[in-house]
Amino acid sequence: MKLFVSPRAPNPRRVLMFIAEKGQAGIELVDIDLNANEHKGAAFRAKSALAKVPALELDDGRVLSESRAICSYLEGLAPEPNLMGEGFDEHAFIEMADRRVELYLFYALANFIRHTHPGLAVLEQPQFPEFGRSQGEKGRETARWLDAELARQPYVAGERFTIADITAFCALEFARGLMKFRPGEEGLANLQAWRDRIAERPSAKVQ
Numbered sequence: 001m002k003l004f005v006s007p008r009a010p011n012p013r014r015v016l017m018f019i020a021e022k023g024q025a026g027i028e029l030v031d032i033d034l035n036a037n038e039h040k041g042a043a044f045r046a047k048s049a050l051a052k053v054p055a056l057e058l059d060d061g062r063v064l065s066e067s068r069a070i071c072s073y074l075e076g077l078a079p080e081p082n083l084m085g086e087g088f089d090e091h092a093f094i095e096m097a098d099r100r101v102e103l104y105l106f107y108a109l110a111n112f113i114r115h116t117h118p119g120l121a122v123l124e125q126p127q128f129p130e131f132g133r134s135q136g137e138k139g140r141e142t143a144r145w146l147d148a149e150l151a152r153q154p155y156v157a158g159e160r161f162t163i164a165d166i167t168a169f170c171a172l173e174f175a176r177g178l179m180k181f182r183p184g185e186e187g188l189a190n191l192q193a194w195r196d197r198i199a200e201r202p203s204a205k206v207q
Contacts, residue, residue, distance in 0.1 A: 113174065
C-alpha cells in the first residue's frame with residue numbers, strides 16, 4: 001500500500017500517528033508538495049479527485065481518502081491495539097468524541113490558520129481573515145470544553161487512549177506551531193497536561 005502525505009500537514013499526521021500506534025509496517029509513504037500545488041496536478045487528482053491528502057492506495061489499485069475512513073480501514077486490518085472501540089457501544093461513544101474534536105476543535109483551529117496566516121495563502125485563496133478569527137474563537141470555546149472533560153477523565157473519549165486523542169493532539173500541535181496556541185497560557189491546565197502526556201508517546205514524534 002502507498003500513503004500519500006505532506007510534511008507538517010495535520011490530516012496526514014493523524015493517519016501517520018494512527019499507523020505508529022498500530023505498529024503497522026509495509027506502507028510506503030509518498031510525499032506530495034502542497035506548496036508546489038502537486039496535489040492539484042492530474043496525476044494526483046487521478047487518485048484523490050478532491051486533491052486532498054492523505055490518500056491510501058490499496059494493493060488492488062483502489063484509493064481511500066479522508067483521514068477517518070483510512071483509519072477505519074487500517075483498524076480492520078490490524079484490530080489490536082484497538083483505537084476505535086470494542087463493540088457497537090464503545091465504538092459509538094469514541095466516534096462521538098472523535099467527531100466533536102474533529103469538527104469543533106480541529107477544523108476551527110485549522111480554519112483560523114488557513115484564513116489568517118500569510119504562509120497559508122498559497123493553499124487558501126481567497127483568504128477571509130474575519131472568518132478565520134471567528135473560527136479561532138470557536139476553537140477556543142471547544143478547547144475550554146475539552147479542558148473540562150479532561151478534568152474528570154484521563155483521555156478525550158474516556159479511560160483509554162483512542163483515535164479521539166490522536167485527532168485532538170494533531171489539532172493542538174498544528175495550532176501550537178502556526179497559531180501560537182498554548183492551552184496552559186490560557187488557563188487550560190488540564191488540556192495542557194493531557195497534551196504534554198500525549199507528546200511523550202512514540203507515535204507523537206511521527207510527522
